Amino acid sequence: MSNLDWSSPEARRRLAKRHAAERRFKAVGLGAIVLSLAFLALLLVIMLKNGVAGLDWSFLSGSDSTDATVAGVWGATKGSLLTMAVTLLLSFPMGVLAAIYLEEFAPRKRWIEWIEVSINNLAAVPSIIFGLLGLAVFINTLGMPRSSPLVGGLTLALMTMPVIVISGRNAIKAVPPSIREAAYGVGASKVQTTFHHVLPLALPGILTGTIIGMARALGETAPLLMIGMRAFVATPPDSLNAPSSVLPMQIFLWSDEIDKGFVQNTSAAIIVLLVFLLAMNGIAIYLRNKFEVRW
């Protein structure tokens, strides 16, 4: 090792080899990203190519039909909106309140740890399991109407709540202690401090997490399949108990049709769904960029 000659041809060859390996490695890394994104692009292009011709007013305002040319997505969209309303109304308050309790008030005790562990696990439980829960509890035990936005929303709310709790806790944790201490210093109680000062500052972060959780719930199909939301619904649902479909379920049902005309419908419905999701994620990113405070 003592008399290494860096200018000898052999050393140069070695160096060149190592640098070539370096370049190869970097190219493989870039290639991995490009390949993944190419797949994404291919998926989007194929859906656009198949579906964009089917996007017209009658498609957006119509409901499901056995005839591919008159079938539309409004019925499913309305079902999705009703379901999401139930999900949001339940999971948002519950999630935020639970996050506040766990982050600000919970005593460090064994049973609190159980709550934390079960929230972390619920966030990773396969969605189809929530569907089984919904079927066994809401439909078989409580006798709620099958295929309704109410049961769908309840099931998805159970699924979404852990996501909101986790993001809510992170947002609350990010509020610096000095805010709390300042509030205590002027005589605020712990509850006042939390609700008047910590919560407003954490709210943008909580909302971002909520929107992302809702976007996931909006695209979810498997749990709703379990609670029977796969009925053929030719009229938009007019109440929370009426049989209804949702957008992803409509996509699934149409994808099973043999009639070639439904290929266009399926792709067009996918475009509608992706537009909704894109809008929601856009709002989440906007909120994060606009209101996020780096302490």
Added chain:
Amino acid sequence: MILTGVLLAVFGLGLVGWFAARGRARLLYKGRGSMHSMPAYHGWHMALWILVPALIAWGVWSAIMPGLVEGALFADPVVATLPTDPMTLGSIVAEAHDLASDPSATAFNPQAQALVEPIRAAQFRFGLIGGLLILIVAFAGGAYGFTRIRPDFRARTQVERAVLALLLAASLMAILTTFGIVGSLVFEAGMFFKDVSPIAFLTGTHWSPASTSGANISDNFGAVPLFWGTIYIGAIIAMVVAIPLGLMSAIYLTQYAAPAARKWLKPMLEILAGIPTVVYGYFAALTVAPLIRDFAASIGMQNPSTESALAAGLVMGVMIIPFVSSMADDALAAVPRAMSDGSLALGSTRSETIKRVLLPAALPGIVAGVMLAISRAIGETMIVVMAAGAAARLSANPFDTMTTVTYQIVQMLTGDQEFNSPKTLSAFALGLVLFIVTLILNIVALRVVKRFREAYE
């Protein structure tokens, strides 16, 4: 009907109580320090005293009223003229209830029509009694709350105690959900295992739940082919796609990409995770599966089917890429900078540093990430439902159609189902297995991640 109105009235009363108590507390205010709590807290205290007891009374009455109505109905002389057979009687009564709540409904049984009036009368009578009781409770609570408004009354402390109870109740929801999942799965799976032996279920290799033939019903519920299909698609094919692509993306993004490129590439990669699984499923069935079938035919396979394990696994792998990538990202970021700096200072190139120093140091974190990715892949439903097929077979050929646990759960619970048949209940047994396996994967992975983080802190 009446009860809904009463509920609204109770909320109205609560609002009135809030303003009344706040107004009264304001009158008591005699300058700084003269009162313990601010007037609004007296308002909340009063509103809680109106709402909470009244809502409890409302809940109790809603629960017992159907029983009371039924009791009154069976005391009615009309019922004596009906058939005494409990089945027929039950259906007539149920129909009469539908008619009573919705006059436009049509009755199949003419005898139900006669019951409508007694039901309406009983509902009206008991609704009225209940409504009055609830309102009395609300007024009593409100009156008690109102008498407590005094300058030295600690209304805020009381209200905050109620808020804390609400917060605790919300947190307990998570435990309740977990118990609900475990309870319902265990209960329904228990019913299944009454008919089918658990050992045959977990070790049998023949899965044909639809067939009722065979001497022993347990022989038709051997789930090993499903487990194999799940592992083959979710843990092997999907991971062969997702691990290299996800890991290399993470390495490129964290080690090579310029900050500006990273800012754009990472969210774009994350779009892959945000696309609904039903869209992936459709893409797999529409585009990927035919390509793979044609490829299989070109390499000499006999009659390749459109649905193949490879199509589902490939697309699932792509779906998991951003997940693996972000887990690897975290693991790489957790390695102390001094380690890679030391390696670079000794003259190794970046790729040598990554391969020899960073990856070995980050390995526990990456393995944990892969475990979480597998738990996600085996619980994935829509892609396999749309692209993998229904045939339960033990095969290592990726072009074969294969079925998974999640596919069979969907299959058993949709379409015509007879309740409590072993076929329907098998879905819950499969769900239980899936839940346990993903739970173990998650717990072990989170442990590993935690220990790994601590090692470098």
